[in-house]
Amino acid sequence: MIEISKLNAWFDDNHVLKDVDISVPANGSFGLVGESGSGKSTVLRTVTGLVDDWEGTITVKGKKLGPKRDKDFYRLAQMVFQDPFGSLHPRHTIDRILTEPVNIHGLGNSDARVVEALTQVGLDNAFRFRYPHQLSGGQRQRVAIARALILEPKILLLDEPTSALDVSIQAEVLNLLGRLRRDLGLTYIMVSHDLAVVAHMCDDIAIMNHGRIVERATAEQLAEGTLEHPYSQQLYKAAGGYDRAVVDTFVDWD
Amino acid sequence: MTTQISTAKPGLKQWLTSDTPQSRWQAKCGRAWLGWIKFSENKLAMVGLSVVVGLILVTIFAPLLAPYDPLAADLTNRIQPPGAEHWFGTDQLGRDILSRLIYGAQYTLLIVGLVAITAAPLGLLVGTAAGFFGGWIDAVLMRITDVFLAFPKLILALAFVSALGPGIENAILAIAITAWPPYARIARAETITVRKEDYIEAARLQGTSNFALIIGHITPMCMSSLVVRVTLDMAGMILIAAGLGFLGLGAQPPMPEWGAMVSDGRQFLLEQWWVATVPGLAIFVVSLGFNLLGDGLRDVLDPRGGD
Amino acid sequence: MSSETLLTVKNLEVTFNTPKGKVHAVRGVSFDLGRERLGIVGESGSGKSQTGRAILGLTAANGAITAEKMQFRDVDLANLTPKQWRKVRGARISMIMQDPKYSLNPVMTIGDQIIEAYREHHKVNAKEARLRALEMLEAVKIRDPERVFNAYPHETSGGMGQRVMIAMMLIPDPELIIADEPTSALDVTVQLQVMAILDDLVRDRGMALIFISHDLQLISSFCDRVLVMYQGHVVEELRASELHNAKHPYAKGLLNCLPKMDGDHSDLPTLEREASWAEG
Numbered sequence: 001m002i003e004i005s006k007l008n009a010w011f012d013d014n015h016v017l018k019d020v021d022i023s024v025p026a027n028g029s030f031g032l033v034g035e036s037g038s039g040k041s042t043v044l045r046t047v048t049g050l051v052d053d054w055e056g057t058i059t060v061k062g063k064k065l066g067p068k069r070d071k072d073f074y075r076l077a078q079m080v081f082q083d084p085f086g087s088l089h090p091r092h093t094i095d096r097i098l099t100e101p102v103n104i105h106g107l108g109n110s111d112a113r114v115v116e117a118l119t120q121v122g123l124d125n126a127f128r129f130r131y132p133h134q135l136s137g138g139q140r141q142r143v144a145i146a147r148a149l150i151l152e153p154k155i156l157l158l159d160e161p162t163s164a165l166d167v168s169i170q171a172e173v174l175n176l177l178g179r180l181r182r183d184l185g186l187t188y189i190m191v192s193h194d195l196a197v198v199a200h201m202c203d204d205i206a207i208m209n210h211g212r213i214v215e216r217a218t219a220e221q222l223a224e225g226t227l228e229h230p231y232s233q234q235l236y237k238a239a240g241g242y243d244r245a246v247v248d249t250f251v252d253w254d
Numbered sequence: 255m256t257t258q259i260s261t262a263k264p265g266l267k268q269w270l271t272s273d274t275p276q277s278r279w280q281a282k283c284g285r286a287w288l289g290w291i292k293f294s295e296n297k298l299a300m301v302g303l304s305v306v307v308g309l310i311l312v313t314i315f316a317p318l319l320a321p322y323d324p325l326a327a328d329l330t331n332r333i334q335p336p337g338a339e340h341w342f343g344t345d346q347l348g349r350d351i352l353s354r355l356i357y358g359a360q361y362t363l364l365i366v367g368l369v370a371i372t373a374a375p376l377g378l379l380v381g382t383a384a385g386f387f388g389g390w391i392d393a394v395l396m397r398i399t400d401v402f403l404a405f406p407k408l409i410l411a412l413a414f415v416s417a418l419g420p421g422i423e424n425a426i427l428a429i430a431i432t433a434w435p436p437y438a439r440i441a442r443a444e445t446i447t448v449r450k451e452d453y454i455e456a457a458r459l460q461g462t463s464n465f466a467l468i469i470g471h472i473t474p475m476c477m478s479s480l481v482v483r484v485t486l487d488m489a490g491m492i493l494i495a496a497g498l499g500f501l502g503l504g505a506q507p508p509m510p511e512w513g514a515m516v517s518d519g520r521q522f523l524l525e526q527w528w529v530a531t532v533p534g535l536a537i538f539v540v541s542l543g544f545n546l547l548g549d550g551l552r553d554v555l556d557p558r559g560g561d
Numbered sequence: 562m563s564s565e566t567l568l569t570v571k572n573l574e575v576t577f578n579t580p581k582g583k584v585h586a587v588r589g590v591s592f593d594l595g596r597e598r599l600g601i602v603g604e605s606g607s608g609k610s611q612t613g614r615a616i617l618g619l620t621a622a623n624g625a626i627t628a629e630k631m632q633f634r635d636v637d638l639a640n641l642t643p644k645q646w647r648k649v650r651g652a653r654i655s656m657i658m659q660d661p662k663y664s665l666n667p668v669m670t671i672g673d674q675i676i677e678a679y680r681e682h683h684k685v686n687a688k689e690a691r692l693r694a695l696e697m698l699e700a701v702k703i704r705d706p707e708r709v710f711n712a713y714p715h716e717t718s719g720g721m722g723q724r725v726m727i728a729m730m731l732i733p734d735p736e737l738i739i740a741d742e743p744t745s746a747l748d749v750t751v752q753l754q755v756m757a758i759l760d761d762l763v764r765d766r767g768m769a770l771i772f773i774s775h776d777l778q779l780i781s782s783f784c785d786r787v788l789v790m791y792q793g794h795v796v797e798e799l800r801a802s803e804l805h806n807a808k809h810p811y812a813k814g815l816l817n818c819l820p821k822m823d824g825d826h827s828d829l830p831t832l833e834r835e836a837s838w839a840e841g
Contacts, residue, residue: 241782
């Protein structure tokens with residue numbers, strides 16, 4: 001479904017993505033893990049056309065992407081952002097946030113679609129005419145997912161979708177995302193700094209550091225802890241909680 | 255909820271404070287209601303609001319309120335001190351100052367209203383375009399704005415009125431031309447902050463056009479700062495209009511514009527102080543009213559703080 | 562671990578007056594603290610941060626603190642004047658906050674800030690203070706202390722900024738540190754490195770530590786004892802090593818809903834919140 005090959009990207013003079021290759025089958029779930037500055041979010045942003053300076057090949061559903069994205073692309077792939085507090089317009093009601101894309105793409109039936117989108121993400125009609133600040137973080141993230149789904153995309157690009165949420169809410173949202181993928185046959189690329197989240201949600205994982213993919217693994221390999229690259233091993237150990245002896249083995253990767 | 259004494263019917267109040275609005279209109283009204291509650295807790299802001307509302311009411315009901323014809327000269331009654339027949343006395347042509355004051359309110363309101371309606375949208379448009387597109391559009395628009403900002407407002411207004419000729423329409427035009435640049439600056443600053451937010455990117459990713467982004471997404475975020483600034487500026491606009499009127503470049507005689515009235519009374523300032531002082535006090539009170547209103551609005555309208 | 566009790570908190574209540582009514586952030590929290598590491602874990606709205614702030618009298622102006630007892634050694638924390646607080650804060654009890662971006666003064670160099678923190682409680686000349694500050698920067702494993710000393714906070718990374726914050730808070734040699742989500746804004750490996758620095762310093766100086774976090778795993782691996790908070794109440798108190806034996810359904814639920822590296826891909830168990838939990 002998604003083929004990324006030899007992707008390089010620059011922010012001004014910084015070479016932020018170096019020869020990134022990713023392949024995601026239809027209905028697959030691919031995880032990108034890394035710390036800040038690893039370039040994981042940049043990969044998503046390059047796919048959605050938010051990055052100007054890039055080279056390489058990005059093929060989505062058989063179609064090669066150029067410098068600009070068109071409406072067809074937006075009906076194929078949508079993004080869910082990290083910050084539930086920042087990704088919904090503070091002055092728009094939930095209804096408006098969900099209706100606008102429907103109108104832009106001329107899909108019609110906006111009323112029914114809005115109700116359906118809210119139901120899909122587990123929110124009832126009471127939320128429809130509220131403002132974002134009247135919702136909790138988890139509810140806002142559900143709205144963000146509903147907004148992504150209302151255009152009936154086949155691909156969801158998830159940029160740390162649960163990092164800003166409480167642990168118990170994270171579980172609910174991750175379950176929702178899992179269910180949606182199964183029920184709607186979606187393809188995911190999920191970016192996270194949390195190895196455990198990615199291990200839980202994804203089939204294949206790539207670990208990134210300073211713009212490069214340093215290791216690829218399947219979920220099974222992660223479960224067994226059989227990682228080869230020293231950076232991945234360090235990340236894996238760090239995910240296990242605090243251990244003074246382990247910290248001494250940490251190296252700064254520059 | 256709040257313990258505000260409300261005269262709204264229970265049904266209406268219920269509708270306004272409902273947790274689950276049934277329509278966008280209801281949601282908007284509910285939000286406005288909450289804003290009003292917060293605003294009304296500020297005593298000084300309410301004073302400001304009363305002054306402004308008072309100004310509007312005086313303008314509407316001028317014919318009913320004014321005891322005399324503001325233009326009726328009575329040379330036998332020149333420069334009478336305030337008394338039972340003429341509460342604020344008469345001017346050098348024997349016209350009742352109170353009536354002139356009342357009818358003059360409409361000029362104040364006209365000036366302030368027309369300037370706000372023309373300058374604010376212009377500034378908003380220029381500022382959001384500059385902030386949104388950046389690059390050479392930003393540079394060109396901002397340099398034009400800088401040119402206008404370089405001149406002190408009164409001087410610039412004077413220059414324009416001198417070029418266009420005296421008269422209240424030209425005065426309004428001149429003030430509007432000098433008033434828009436700060437709004438462009440404010441709108442641009444807000445736009446630059448807002449355009450990096452995720453919700454703008456999300457809208458872009460749904461296929462929203464640049465035009466729709468500016469009008470529907472960015473402009474609402476600029477409105478709060480803009481409304482506050484415009485309201486605070488109104489006091490200044492009144493003073494500039496009064497200044498122009500004082501110099502004979504604004505409203506022309508016999509229009510009872512307050513600035514012109516102060517100018518007329520200049521010559522009698524020492525002995526017959528009321529001719530100049532009364533309209534001067536009116537200018538002061540209304541300017542103060544707008545200032546207090548603007549301050550109160552600023553406390554209530556804060557896009558980042560939520561409601 | 563000494564059996565001496567440094568801090569006693571009994572029935573702490575923190576209530577805020579907001580336009581929407583009273584908010585009971587902390588409801589009847591009680592605990593004792595010895596020379597140990599106590600972790601307070603909870604989600605947003607649990608009151609864990611407000612508990613930490615109340616101990617240092619840092620509650621916001623619209624908040625009211627009441628407690629049956631809030632005693633730190635010989636000091637009654639519930640009834641201090643501002644002048645008395647200045648002798649306690651920094652010198653005896655210090656707080657490390659979450660994001661150095663917001664907690665370090667952006668217009669002062671790092672060196673100046675640390676010196677200021679030191680000279681607030683120690684009467685020394687500038688030269689001596691500078692030496693102590695550089696020493697402290699070395700103690701938090703900053704490799705180039707001279708450079709960081711002269712740098713501004715925005716010129717440092719998050720991890721380094723947090724180390725600076727630790728240096729600043731530990732330089733007056735307090736007896737108790739309250740750390741409020743000190744590593745939440747950091748990358749995972751940097752988090753653990755900063756925790757290690759804190760670990761060493763707390764151990765070497767014999768300080769007591771209250772560690773506030775939402776990260777159950779981190780707290781259970783770093784602290785000796787854990788308090789689990791929910792909506793202002795302490796719902797469970799147990800040794801960190803016993804966390805898997807937690808009894809309260811909220812604490813158990815919190816542990817279970819974490820995604821596991823070696824788990825299967827089925828749905829995560831979610832919390833079914835009971836109204837009774839909020840009653841304490």
